[in-house]
Amino acid sequence: MMLASLGSGSKGNATLVRSEKTCILIDCGYSLLQFEKRLLNLAVSAQEINAVLVTHEHSDHGSGIAKLARKYAIPVWTTVGTACALALEDYQMISGGQEYLLGEDLKVQVVTVPHDAAEPVQFVFTQLTSGRRLGVLTDSGHITPHMIQAYNGLHGLLLEFNYDENMLQNGPYPPSLKRRISGQLGHLSNSQSVDLLQQIDTSELECLIAAHISEKNNSAAIVDELLQHKSERYVPVLASQQQGFEWIQV
Numbered sequence: 180m181m182l183a184s185l186g187s188g189s190k191g192n193a194t195l196v197r198s199e200k201t202c203i204l205i206d207c208g209y210s211l212l213q214f215e216k217r218l219l220n221l222a223v224s225a226q227e228i229n230a231v232l233v234t235h236e237h238s239d240h241g242s243g244i245a246k247l248a249r250k251y252a253i254p255v256w257t258t259v260g261t262a263c264a265l266a267l268e269d270y271q272m273i274s275g276g277q278e279y280l281l282g283e284d285l286k287v288q289v290v291t292v293p294h295d296a297a298e299p300v301q302f303v304f305t306q307l308t309s310g311r312r313l314g315v316l317t318d319s320g321h322i323t324p325h326m327i328q329a330y331n332g333l334h335g336l337l338l339e340f341n342y343d344e345n346m347l348q349n350g351p352y353p354p355s356l357k358r359r360i361s362g363q364l365g366h367l368s369n370s371q372s373v374d375l376l377q378q379i380d381t382s383e384l385e386c387l388i389a390a391h392i393s394e395k396n397n398s399a400a401i402v403d404e405l406l407q408h409k410s411e412r413y414v415p416v417l418a419s420q421q422q423g424f425e426w427i428q429v
């Protein structure tokens with residue numbers, strides 16, 4: 180299984196997961212033009228995408244979904260809440276706590292997460308031929324026992340490192356926005372994500388990607404430093420807003 184990112188952060192998110200026979204897009208917070216341009220860099224054509232999974236309706240994840248699905252006739256899989264919030268007419272309904280087969284060789288587990296959207300979810304993928312598991316987790320206000328269970332024992336994990344507490348508190352955002360981001364339905368701070376890594380079994384983890392890193396309230400240097408000595412098995416990758424990251428094998 181492989182994954183790549185077209186960009187990650189509050190200005191737009193889109194992630195690709197592919198196995199031998201299936202190619203899945205997670206979210207599209209980009210205009211069609213931007214999406215197509217970024218897709219070219221990863222040597223993928225939109226026609227190869229079998230389905231798009233949508234985590235929630237916030238514009239950095241959902242703004243490009245309707246146009247993309249219409250132009251390329253890509254089936255959209257999302258929760259009822261997200262579909263209503265995005266006014267999607269045609270979609271495949273998924274629900275938190277359930278598992279679904281994607282194409283011939285991928286399975287997705289839908290994980291309910293605490294975030295200030297209508298019905299937000301995140302995903303854990305299993306490649307059926309190898310049993311390898313990849314988790315994607317951003318846009319969550321705190322860590323729940325359900326999440327710890329779902330993200331246990333993964334081979335790969337793309338994890339939100341949204342903000343550094345000091346930078347957020349001393350940064351330029353208005354107090355209401357600071358409260359929203361750091362609230363129970365906001366985003367994961369660096370220390371919350373490090374905490375999650377300590378609570379799950381990471382003995383099989385071979386690939387860790389820090390994602391949705393705030394450009395105002397966090398820095399690559401801080402996240403890099405935090406993750407430097409976490410494991411001898413992998414070198415953490417930092418996803419950027421500008422470039423995302425290139426294909427990584429999980």
Ligand SMILES: [Zn+2]
Pocket residue numbers: 188189192237239240318391
């Ligand atoms: Zn987001």
Ligand SMILES: [Zn+2]
Pocket residue numbers: 235237294296318
């Ligand atoms: Zn969000």
